[in-house]
Amino acid sequence: MAVETAATRTAVDDGAVDLGPAVALSCRECGERVPLGPVFACQTCFGPLEAAYELPGGDAESAARLRARIEAGPRSIWRYAPLLPVPADVASAPNLNPGFTRLHRADRLAAELGVTGELHVKDDSGNPTHSFKDRVVAIAVEAARAFGFTTLSCSSTGNLAGAVGAAAARAGLRSCVFIPHDLEHAKVVMAAVYGGDVVGIEGTYDDVNRFCSELIGDPAGEGWGFTNVNLRPYYAEGSKTLAYEICEQLGWRLPDNIVIPVASGSQLTKIDKGLKELIAAGLVEERPYKIFGAQAAGCSPVSRAFKDGHDVVRPVRPDTVAKSLAIGNPADGPYVLDIARRTGGAVEDVTDAEVVDAVKLLARTEGVFAETAGGVTFGVLAKLVADGRIDPAGTTVAINTGDGLKTLDAVAPTTGPSAIIRPTLDSFREAGLAS
Ligand SMILES: *Cc1c(COP(=O)(O)O)cnc(C)c1O
Numbered sequence: 001m002a003v004e005t006a007a008t009r010t011a012v013d014d015g016a017v018d019l020g021p022a023v024a025l026s027c028r029e030c031g032e033r034v035p036l037g038p039v040f041a042c043q044t045c046f047g048p049l050e051a052a053y054e055l056p057g058g059d060a061e062s063a064a065r066l067r068a069r070i071e072a073g074p075r076s077i078w079r080y081a082p083l084l085p086v087p088a089d090v091a092s093a094p095n096l097n098p099g100f101t102r103l104h105r106a107d108r109l110a111a112e113l114g115v116t117g118e119l120h121v122k123d124d125s126g127n128p129t130h131s132f133k134d135r136v137v138a139i140a141v142e143a144a145r146a147f148g149f150t151t152l153s154c155s156s157t158g159n160l161a162g163a164v165g166a167a168a169a170r171a172g173l174r175s176c177v178f179i180p181h182d183l184e185h186a187k188v189v190m191a192a193v194y195g196g197d198v199v200g201i202e203g204t205y206d207d208v209n210r211f212c213s214e215l216i217g218d219p220a221g222e223g224w225g226f227t228n229v230n231l232r233p234y235y236a237e238g239s240k241t242l243a244y245e246i247c248e249q250l251g252w253r254l255p256d257n258i259v260i261p262v263a264s265g266s267q268l269t270k271i272d273k274g275l276k277e278l279i280a281a282g283l284v285e286e287r288p289y290k291i292f293g294a295q296a297a298g299c300s301p302v303s304r305a306f307k308d309g310h311d312v313v314r315p316v317r318p319d320t321v322a323k324s325l326a327i328g329n330p331a332d333g334p335y336v337l338d339i340a341r342r343t344g345g346a347v348e349d350v351t352d353a354e355v356v357d358a359v360k361l362l363a364r365t366e367g368v369f370a371e372t373a374g375g376v377t378f379g380v381l382a383k384l385v386a387d388g389r390i391d392p393a394g395t396t397v398a399i400n401t402g403d404g405l406k407t408l409d410a411v412a413p414t415t416g417p418s419a420i421i422r423p424t425l426d427s428f429r430e431a432g433l434a435s
């Protein structure tokens with residue numbers, strides 16, 4: 001299933017791959033270990049492979065040393081290089097230095113929602129291509145370099161395509177990305193502007209993803225690193241940096257509740273992994289936390305399964321304004337269910353109208369313009385606070401994963417100038433806006 005060029009096979013077999021503290025891949029289901037390489041499914045049970053590490057111990061001295069090293073590091077995800085599958089000198093190679101985005105204390109939104117504790121917005125629209133995808137792509141690029149891939153690719157719901165195009169341009173790699181043909185204009189243009197190839201596919205994201213899996217086994221895709229397919233075990237680790245940053249920005253403290261959007265479920269799953277690693281490394285004090293997943297009603301297979309008490313996620317055909325989250329057959333859906341249930345969280349969904357309302361509410365109260373995926377997250381936050389499933393007295397963090405400029409059409413019909421006037425004081429007074 002994996003791409004096996006002579007170059008990649010030799011690098012892996014020689015043990016010459018330097019991905020820092022990552023020493024192997026291990027199967028999430030059966031625990032089987034395989035050498036680091038561009039593989040993503042267990043040969044024994046077909047379970048997903050994930051990066052396995054030799055990490056520093058959790059004693060007080062190692063924890064203090066690691067914390068000091070992180071705090072002295074660059075203001076990007078590379079400050080967490082000791083916990084990621086990347087070489088120690090990763091920050092010195094040309095890359096977009098994503099991460100370390102702002103964590104806003106959101107008191108005005110809290111007041112509006114009835115949150116009495118601390119509410120924070122983790123605003124990942126501040127990344128280089130204006131979505132959280134720059135985090136995961138930056139890690140995948142390191143794996144692509146390590147395995148000798150010369151073309152960077154992906155199946156994308158929009159943001160990933162832009163992030164791959166930009167990262168490949170900066171790293172001097174070719175890129176060829178695959179998207180559903182009917183994405184938002186801004187996302188298509190952003191994917192193409194970096195000069196790589198963009199292929200629109202007549203079908204849903206799930207069709208695009210299936211096509212890419214076929215391409216990986218074919219000579220037509222020889223030497224290609226698909227960030228979210230054959231490089232997925234590395235790519236996925238990038239989401240852990242959201243967990244690390246949130247805790248560091250809270251003063252090395254776990255929040256009580258985190259609300260996270262769910263497309264494939266990778267981000268939510270790896271944020272949980274990141275929190276567990278921080279506890280194990282002694283960087284935060286262990287205490288219970290709850291993880292909440294957010295979906296759009298028009299693509300809510302995981303929310304549906306959560307509500308029905310099922311362990312299996314039944315695929316759906318997406319129809320929602322939150323196109324970044326429109327994955328009808330989410331690979332990590334079952335893990336999202338496990339994590340929400342184990343931590344005492346939930347998976348909930350909101351309608352497109354609620355998504356648009358939430359985008360405007362966040363903009364109006366906190367000055368943060370979220371893309372529709374963020375509207376899903378903040379809409380679900382509002383719902384969960386209103387029905388008491390999120391304790392209003394706790395410390396809650398909700399993640400905005402993308403920039404509102406990417407999904408202008410969702411809010412444009414109900415958002416515009418208050419008046420169009422002639423450039424005269426009389427005309428302004430007539431508009432009824434004078435103080
Ligand atoms: C990709 C993406 C997500 C999360 O995707 P997962 O597949 O669940 O990791 C969330 N928000 C935006 C804006 C995205 O582009």
Ligand SMILES: [Zn+2]
Binds near residue numbers: 044
């Ligand atoms: Zn297995």
